[in-house]
Amino acid sequence: MAAGKPSVSIKDLSLNFGNVQVLQALNLDIAEGEFLVLLGPSGCGKSTLLNCIAGLLDISDGQIFINGKNVTWEEPKDRGIGMVFQSYALYPQMTVEGNLSFGLKTAGLPKDEIAKRIARASEILQIEPLLKRKPSALSGGQRQRVAIGRALVRDVDVFLFDEPLSNLDAKLRSELRVEIKRLHQRLANTMIYVTHDQIEALTLADRIAVMKGGVIQQLDAPQAIYNRPVNRFVADFLGSPSMNFISGQLEGGEKPHFKADGVSVPLDRYAFDKSSAATGACIFGIRPEHIAHGEQAAALPFSREIEVEIIEPMGSDMLVWTKLGGSNLTFRAEAEKPLKVGDRVIVGFDPARASLFDAPTGNRI
Amino acid sequence: MAAGKPSVSIKDLSLNFGNVQVLQALNLDIAEGEFLVLLGPSGCGKSTLLNCIAGLLDISDGQIFINGKNVTWEEPKDRGIGMVFQSYALYPQMTVEGNLSFGLKTAGLPKDEIAKRIARASEILQIEPLLKRKPSALSGGQRQRVAIGRALVRDVDVFLFDEPLSNLDAKLRSELRVEIKRLHQRLANTMIYVTHDQIEALTLADRIAVMKGGVIQQLDAPQAIYNRPVNRFVADFLGSPSMNFISGQLEGGEKPHFKADGVSVPLDRYAFDKSSAATGACIFGIRPEHIAHGEQAAALPFSREIEVEIIEPMGSDMLVWTKLGGSNLTFRAEAEKPLKVGDRVIVGFDPARASLFDAPTGNRI
Amino acid sequence: MILTAVVVFAGGTAWTVLYSFTNSKLLPRFSFVGLDQYYRLWAAPRWGVAVENLAIYGVLSLIFSLAIGFLLAALLDQKIRFEDTFRTIFLYPFALSFIVTGLVWQWLLNPDFGVQAVVRGLGWESFTFNPLYDASIVIYGILIAALWQGTGLVMCLMLAGLRGIDEDIWKAARVDGIPMWKTYLFIVIPMMRPVFITTIVIIASGIIKVYDLVVAQTSGGPGIASEVPAKYVYDYMFFAQNLGQGFAASTMMLLSVIIVVVPWAYLEFGRARRG
Amino acid sequence: TDLEVTHWWTSGGEAAAVGELAKAFDATGNHWVDGAIAGSGGTARPIMISRITGGDPMGATQFNHGRQAEELVQAGLMRDLTDIATKEKWTEIVRPKSLLDSCTIDGKIYCVPVNIHSWQWLWLSNEAFEKAGVAVPKDWNEFVAAAPALEKAGIVPLAVGGQPWQASGAFDVLLAAVGGKDTFLKVYQDKDAAFAAGPEIGKVFKAADDARKMSKGTNVQDWNQATNMVITGKAGGQIMGDWAQGEFQVAGKVAGKDYSCLPGLGLNPMIATGGDAFYFPLLKDEAKSKAQEALATTLLDPKTQVAFNLKKGSLPVRGDVDLNAANDCMKKGLDILAKGNVMPWTDQLMSQDTQKQKEDLFSEFFSNQGLTVEDAQKRFADIVSSAD
Amino acid sequence: MAPAATATRIETGPRGAKPRKTFSRRNIFLYGTLIVVAVYYLLPLYVMVVTSLKGMPEIRLGNIFSPPVEITFEPWVKAWSQACTGLNCDGLSRGFWNSVRITVPSVILSIALASINGYALANWRFKGADLFFTILIVGAFIPYQVMIYPIVILLREIGLYGSLWGLVIVHSIFGMPILTLLFRNYFTSVPEELFKAARVDGAGFWGIYFRIMLPMSLPIFVVAIILQVTGIWNDFLFGVVYTRPDTYPMTVQLNNIVNSVQGVKEYNVNMAATILTGLVPLIVYFASGKLFVRGIAAGAVKG
Numbered sequence A, B: 001m002a003a004g005k006p007s008v009s010i011k012d013l014s015l016n017f018g019n020v021q022v023l024q025a026l027n028l029d030i031a032e033g034e035f036l037v038l039l040g041p042s043g044c045g046k047s048t049l050l051n052c053i054a055g056l057l058d059i060s061d062g063q064i065f066i067n068g069k070n071v072t073w074e075e076p077k078d079r080g081i082g083m084v085f086q087s088y089a090l091y092p093q094m095t096v097e098g099n100l101s102f103g104l105k106t107a108g109l110p111k112d113e114i115a116k117r118i119a120r121a122s123e124i125l126q127i128e129p130l131l132k133r134k135p136s137a138l139s140g141g142q143r144q145r146v147a148i149g150r151a152l153v154r155d156v157d158v159f160l161f162d163e164p165l166s167n168l169d170a171k172l173r174s175e176l177r178v179e180i181k182r183l184h185q186r187l188a189n190t191m192i193y194v195t196h197d198q199i200e201a202l203t204l205a206d207r208i209a210v211m212k213g214g215v216i217q218q219l220d221a222p223q224a225i226y227n228r229p230v231n232r233f234v235a236d237f238l239g240s241p242s243m244n245f246i247s248g249q250l251e252g253g254e255k256p257h258f259k260a261d262g263v264s265v266p267l268d269r270y271a272f273d274k275s276s277a278a279t280g281a282c283i284f285g286i287r288p289e290h291i292a293h294g295e296q297a298a299a300l301p302f303s304r305e306i307e308v309e310i311i312e313p314m315g316s317d318m319l320v321w322t323k324l325g326g327s328n329l330t331f332r333a334e335a336e337k338p339l340k341v342g343d344r345v346i347v348g349f350d351p352a353r354a355s356l357f358d359a360p361t362g363n364r365i
Numbered sequence C: 001m002i003l004t005a006v007v008v009f010a011g012g013t014a015w016t017v018l019y020s021f022t023n024s025k026l027l028p029r030f031s032f033v034g035l036d037q038y039y040r041l042w043a044a045p046r047w048g049v050a051v052e053n054l055a056i057y058g059v060l061s062l063i064f065s066l067a068i069g070f071l072l073a074a075l076l077d078q079k080i081r082f083e084d085t086f087r088t089i090f091l092y093p094f095a096l097s098f099i100v101t102g103l104v105w106q107w108l109l110n111p112d113f114g115v116q117a118v119v120r121g122l123g124w125e126s127f128t129f130n131p132l133y134d135a136s137i138v139i140y141g142i143l144i145a146a147l148w149q150g151t152g153l154v155m156c157l158m159l160a161g162l163r164g165i166d167e168d169i170w171k172a173a174r175v176d177g178i179p180m181w182k183t184y185l186f187i188v189i190p191m192m193r194p195v196f197i198t199t200i201v202i203i204a205s206g207i208i209k210v211y212d213l214v215v216a217q218t219s220g221g222p223g224i225a226s227e228v229p230a231k232y233v234y235d236y237m238f239f240a241q242n243l244g245q246g247f248a249a250s251t252m253m254l255l256s257v258i259i260v261v262v263p264w265a266y267l268e269f270g271r272a273r274r275g
Numbered sequence D: 001t002d003l004e005v006t007h008w009w010t011s012g013g014e015a016a017a018v019g020e021l022a023k024a025f026d027a028t029g030n031h032w033v034d035g036a037i038a039g040s041g042g043t044a045r046p047i048m049i050s051r052i053t054g055g056d057p058m059g060a061t062q063f064n065h066g067r068q069a070e071e072l073v074q075a076g077l078m079r080d081l082t083d084i085a086t087k088e089k090w091t092e093i094v095r096p097k098s099l100l101d102s103c104t105i106d107g108k109i110y111c112v113p114v115n116i117h118s119w120q121w122l123w124l125s126n127e128a129f130e131k132a133g134v135a136v137p138k139d140w141n142e143f144v145a146a147a148p149a150l151e152k153a154g155i156v157p158l159a160v161g162g163q164p165w166q167a168s169g170a171f172d173v174l175l176a177a178v179g180g181k182d183t184f185l186k187v188y189q190d191k192d193a194a195f196a197a198g199p200e201i202g203k204v205f206k207a208a209d210d211a212r213k214m215s216k217g218t219n220v221q222d223w224n225q226a227t228n229m230v231i232t233g234k235a236g237g238q239i240m241g242d243w244a245q246g247e248f249q250v251a252g253k254v255a256g257k258d259y260s261c262l263p264g265l266g267l268n269p270m271i272a273t274g275g276d277a278f279y280f281p282l283l284k285d286e287a288k289s290k291a292q293e294a295l296a297t298t299l300l301d302p303k304t305q306v307a308f309n310l311k312k313g314s315l316p317v318r319g320d321v322d323l324n325a326a327n328d329c330m331k332k333g334l335d336i337l338a339k340g341n342v343m344p345w346t347d348q349l350m351s352q353d354t355q356k357q358k359e360d361l362f363s364e365f366f367s368n369q370g371l372t373v374e375d376a377q378k379r380f381a382d383i384v385s386s387a388d
Numbered sequence E: 001m002a003p004a005a006t007a008t009r010i011e012t013g014p015r016g017a018k019p020r021k022t023f024s025r026r027n028i029f030l031y032g033t034l035i036v037v038a039v040y041y042l043l044p045l046y047v048m049v050v051t052s053l054k055g056m057p058e059i060r061l062g063n064i065f066s067p068p069v070e071i072t073f074e075p076w077v078k079a080w081s082q083a084c085t086g087l088n089c090d091g092l093s094r095g096f097w098n099s100v101r102i103t104v105p106s107v108i109l110s111i112a113l114a115s116i117n118g119y120a121l122a123n124w125r126f127k128g129a130d131l132f133f134t135i136l137i138v139g140a141f142i143p144y145q146v147m148i149y150p151i152v153i154l155l156r157e158i159g160l161y162g163s164l165w166g167l168v169i170v171h172s173i174f175g176m177p178i179l180t181l182l183f184r185n186y187f188t189s190v191p192e193e194l195f196k197a198a199r200v201d202g203a204g205f206w207g208i209y210f211r212i213m214l215p216m217s218l219p220i221f222v223v224a225i226i227l228q229v230t231g232i233w234n235d236f237l238f239g240v241v242y243t244r245p246d247t248y249p250m251t252v253q254l255n256n257i258v259n260s261v262q263g264v265k266e267y268n269v270n271m272a273a274t275i276l277t278g279l280v281p282l283i284v285y286f287a288s289g290k291l292f293v294r295g296i297a298a299g300a301v302k303g
């Protein structure tokens, strides 16, 4: 949970483009020094939200506070923010160096301070050899790094990153991830970070806000979101490969059970949200990585023999597709274990690790 | 290795921008119906290579054949290619629909055929509600989907994709990945695909070409590249978290050993490239996921007790940082196992799964 | 067609240069007199004045029309209301005949019944604003009218350029805390470089050819104080019926243009087109 | 037959005058196709020359008589009218004879003069002198003497518009009036540079110096704006050709009562025989050539001459016509003409090139008090020496 | 996070869209400047209109700023339908259709040619393009008058002298340098990726030009139209040199009205005629305003 006083605080923020309602009465408090990751499907309004915080879009309603100051009507430059744009927005006629230094020069910083900051940022981002080039002579990833650099050199309270690493290779990305984390720890400034990369989200975030259609669905620590998603959407959206869902019936009473097409899962170890479990149509969700197979599986509270249908290799391990209770079920297996299509194996899981959702509303039970 | 006759064949391709040599005498044969993934660090020339194949850049030297025809001097439109640009390159004045239909109209397709294809592509890409919008009213991911759609609707022999999914959320990405794979199976056309996402590379590719500085380092099936990287660069580049490297000495003879700072790894199970192992400075590489810990580890040919230094949670599991032979060593552990910083655990691995590189050249031994 | 154009321009230029070495009068005639026409040209006090005027007028008009035109375009680009109206107001002088433009400004600047008279009529007796009848500043009087007529077009060109700039660049600059004027100066203007080049060529070619306005406003007066080279060319070709002299003068003009344009063009177009 | 006639007579009175020509020509069974182009010779001439050299000549075209069309004639593009001229005895009817001389090149006649415009008039505002409390001057010297009084009354003594030809014309008038006809011819006809540098001309320059001092404060460009100053009494007088008369008439002023005119500045009553003439390009079309002849005849027809010149405000080229309708000033002109006090004007004597250089000099002289009389005269002599 | 606290916290200060105050300092400065400048631009027009509504006697009285005591539309009527070109006294109306017939094809032809040239020069580099272009630019600086005679000869040789098409060609040639430059430089600023994408999409030279480049360069087309309509509509020199009396444009009449050296100058008619002549370009200016689209390439590419 957020610690300290809020650094960025958003109240009832709404925004329309014409009659397209993009953000709807959105509330969000971000603590000082917090690292908040915005996650959500494409087009859900993440960039729009960042733009609103930055003051680049005229909001329709609501208020925005930064460091306790109402900045709703402030100019972007007076908000103490730095931003990396999804579209980079580099100044095309300036060299990389010019792009990095321009804001600083304008702010009237001394020359050697500017040089120092640029040196540091370009070292972190590995763009030293490119400093004299213009953006048009850079590759996509190089442009993206310059865009990050432009934000990094600024000494601000709040950083807004819009998918800053999307065009970088995995290696560089993990390096920069570590750098950003380190930077965050050192500077202790607030960061709001949009990403589609779950690893990024989970490793970087203090809290994650999952958005859908302009509304925040869940705002919580990464593990909490991962383990206890508040609704089916969040459960489905996070995790890759994504959670397995099985539709069925919840049978309440003393010994609650989940029933579907020949399967019955005992739920006594499951932590219901409400004190007692209701009865009715529901969806049972279990993450692929929580499904064991082989000997380990047999020992678990629920286990079943199934047939392997598809195998997807994934480098270090493989994804196995099978069926359970009439729905698809996938789980991970180590690449070396000799599983083949058509094999029959025992799979099992601990229902305590599962999530149950009400079928009509999709909310967690 | 490539099966069937080559669909795209590149001979001694070189390209300079002024005095920046971007591609250097590059050779590549892509079989008909093959799915080739280009991997490589940012700025290594992937986009440039695609542009050359498409005929959008004037090459400095070399030849390009598509379907056996020398197209080195052909116009892009005569090469039978479709392309998704890293920078989208949507036509700003046309609606999404116009963007999708432009190529088809140009080709003179009948109206209903065009409508059919657009309907299909927009369904796959989930952009039906956006068909009447202009690109400026789309989010980053939506634009990217339109860019993909523009290539998909075209019925061509060779598809060129330049990081087509980089701005999409994980869920959509995995869906589209499946769609692209399916499309590929159905159309059986050749695909050349640039990505930074390893999962994408490993799940989609028939073969992967790993590039660095305009030169192809290794061209092989995904598992081969993953398990037997030809040099340290490839080993390091692939896999996330990346391979652990330990510098030391190779001691040859009857019973070859790897020695570093108090560690000695027996290499009798290691498959040397050359019949006999040379002696000298070398680097020992082992992937994090090949390192076991706890009870399993003790049984492996090499094991050692170490101290946990850092823990990085990664959703389903966690990354554990420790030290071995004076170098960093990371490995994966399940998130639930109660490992804490400062814990001492036994880790171990099978040297058969390791890779050994010559220290000066970086080549596999 | 474009080839025709090039041939016409190249051919016409060559023809002009060739005949500048003759003493053609009313009709072009091949009777070579060597550099006589040039000696006479540079001996004529009027030509000297004309060249000097062109230099002053050219530099000032270039600077001011760019500055004013850009400023107006920037103002109009602020998502203001009545943009169309303002734009048309700034542009309309461009549609009017030079002759009448000259006449109206001649009136407005006339000390006896123009602006000066009005201001004096308001009680400010010592007010003097008499550019057209003071030889030392007459060229500025012409400049005022020229700017009035020409800046609208510059504004339009600039506006067209501004409209091509991606909004994200503006956003980035706003976040960077770069003041508006600096964004224009250091980001937008460099991005509009091609537009500026176009504009400069258009303005410059207009400057070189400036003729009608001077005729209409001052007839080159007082005396010869506001003469310009194009008028010299015109007067000698058609009033004085001395084609050779006119050609010599226009060759000098072309020569100076070529001296400026050709090296620049090679710098500009000779190097890689993009980047 | 349709015959296209180009000219630059476009203002109200001029057009009406052209209308008379057209009417008379149409009466011969032909048709006058009007091709008017305004803006003085400088605008119209290149157009006409282009047409003629471009192989698309008109049927007839106006030029000032003098040397403007010389080269076209030499290039063989113009029609030789000698036959018609002899047949119709132009040499006898055209008066003064010098007019026809300027149409003659190598003994052949190439043009038909239609009118006489004279430059040498000083127009005076009676009202202005009344206001200044001095009598209306009778000649240039009195005028110069009255100048201080006018100035005191806030009146510009002499209005000289900003266009170069006005200054140059004023000087030529002074030269003819102060120096006399012979001096004028010695300079402009004989092109005697030494004489031009001499004391005789120095006197003229002295007078011109007076003139430029008197003209200070003429803050107008157009000649008619300057005339308007005289009409409204803002200026004492103006040296201008007979066309200025039209302005006074339109303003409803009466000669002798509201304004006075002094031909030859009252010193040397002379009329210069400048004016307009028609030239006929050589045409291939037989019928059109016939029509050209008809036009040539019509132009010199007495009735046409009267009708035309009354409207135009100029003097007819025939002495045998009757101009009762003429006003006071015009009659003065006719008188002088009748006495034979005529002289050729600069158009006839010098090339346009030389005249242009002269214009440059005098427009500078009149506006730039810093240009001394001596320097100006020296430059004048230079021009004369190289004149052709 | 504490939702309850959020709800109860007293929310003060700015909320919602920043109100656009009508009299903010920015607006006062902005509109103030615009209005002041507009007055400067309108002053001469005021003088022209006022003058055109006065009778000649009133004009002779001399105050150019005073509104007309007696408004008369006589000058307008005269300028439009009575003023004489020599003998033809039907005013500007006479040349109006000629002007239209000259302007429309000339504008279309010159802009079409120049935009295609500019496009070819910007996107399809060919050998000698630079030299070619340089000559063209130098051509922009040649005074028109100097070219009159060579062109007369040229037109005579191709047999178009005196015809409307001859004039159209002349206008196109003289419009070429500036317009080509205009288009070329604009097209270079269009993101290159778009051009690439269209080539991959199978569009050829013309396809790309018409479907991609053209719609993306509306503002510059407006500028080109403004330039050409004004230039050609107001052209006098070529119109009169390269046509015959029956095809004279209306500027010849305008010239005849305002440019008479001798005889009476009717300033009111001059002013009316000038305004009348300028009306067509003015209408074009106003009508083309909608084409000044903002952010024309927005969303095209990232980066």
Ligand SMILES: Nc1ncnc2c1ncn2[C@@H]1O[C@H](COP(=O)(O)OP(=O)(O)OP(=O)(O)O)[C@@H](O)[C@H]1O
Pocket: A136, A137, A138, A139, A140, A141, A142, A167, B017, B018, B020, B022, B040, B041, B042, B043, B044, B045, B046, B047, B048, B049, B086, C275
């Ligand atoms: N116009 C140019 N002039 C000079 N160098 C250029 C130009 N365009 C690209 N480069 C350089 O060429 C190299 C290859 O660029 P390319 O776009 O092919 O990289 P890439 O592999 O696609 O990288 P990324 O993954 O970041 O998109 C880069 O180092 C880039 O800086």
Ligand SMILES: Nc1ncnc2c1ncn2[C@@H]1O[C@H](COP(=O)(O)OP(=O)(O)OP(=O)(O)O)[C@@H](O)[C@H]1O
Pocket: A017, A018, A020, A022, A040, A041, A042, A043, A044, A045, A046, A047, A048, A049, A086, B136, B137, B138, B139, B140, B141, B142, B167
């Ligand atoms: N100018 C506009 N007019 C209308 N709708 C718009 C406009 N700009 C954006 N939208 C819509 O607003 C929604 C939110 O856009 P936004 O850019 O915030 O998405 P996002 O969450 O950043 O998505 P992505 O991850 O794909 O970048 C999208 O559905 C988009 O189509």
Ligand SMILES: [Mg+2]
Pocket: A046, A047, A048, A086, A162, B139, B140, B141
């Ligand atoms: Mg976005």
Ligand SMILES: [Mg+2]
Pocket: A139, A140, A141, B046, B047, B048, B086, B162
């Ligand atoms: Mg790339």
